[in-house]
Amino acid sequence: MKNFGKRLSLILVLFIFALLSACGNDSTETSEEQSGTETEASEKELSIAQINWAENIAVTNMWKVILGDKGYNVDLTVLDMGATMMALERGELDASLEIWLPVQDANYLKEYQDTVDFSESTWFDNAKVGLVVPTYLEEVNSVKDLNAHKELFEGQIIGFDPGAGTMEITEQLIEDYNLEFELLPSSEPAMLTEIGNAVENEEPIVAPLWSPHWIFSNYDLKFLEDEQNTFGDVEKIHHATRQGFKDDYPEISEWFSNWKMNDQQIGELINYVENADEPLVGAEQWVEENQDLIDEWVK
Structure with a gap:
């Protein structure tokens, strides 16, 4: 009987140890699953600068709608131009959608060209x-x-x-x-x-x-005529992203590069956004009515 009791005690100890190990493995697997879910979620998060200019409000809300339809959660962060560039340099923002070159924002290009990625592509020419x-x-x-x-x-x-x-x-x-x-x-x-x-x-x-x-x-x-051409001639509108953005979001980088608008399209978008109860509502309506154009960008 004593030997039987010892064997029973040993079996119970082994059973408890196996049970605890299983729980530990489940916990580890759950933790890994949660970590993977969090990583996947973070890969769908984007922060885009918004400047309180009519066309900027229009295009940032437009892209919030477009990217939202693709499963991305876009946070629009309202900043002025100087703060936007500093935030891009520090990696606190993913993108700014409005950089005027060769004249208007030349000072920012000169200051941040080594720490911020300025696009060669333009969306308005x-x-x-x-x-x-x-x-x-x-x-x-x-x-x-x-x-x-x-x-x-x-x-x-x-x-x-x-x-x-x-x-x-x-x-x-x-x-x-x-x-x-x-x-x-x-x-x-x-x-x-x-x-x-x-x-x-x-x-x-x-x-x-x-x-x-x-x-x-x-x-x-x-x-007014500017004989000395201080303001420059034709300006083109580019976008800028934090360093590493192209590696993290190659698909979106390609979409931004494909993005082109003419006077009529941007004028209509601004009008929709300006006259809606909320900018996002106006952008949603414009996106819905211009899906063929958008499909050319996000193909």
């Missing part, structure tokens, strides 16, 4: 930047005309986001032409409100603007 005034100001047609009408404008150029490449070029323009004007920074919505109020009251105003932009379909505005 016919952009224009310059100072604009309402068309009813018939006596003002060139940047050189501004000093002669300084009092008309109270010596002020109404600007938008400080740190934007176009704002820095406008400061350079003031220096190049020896303008007796001050550039007043604000935000794009504030600047557009000022332009709208001025036009409705047929008052003078001068501001830096760019095309494509919905405001040209709302108000009669004209670009």
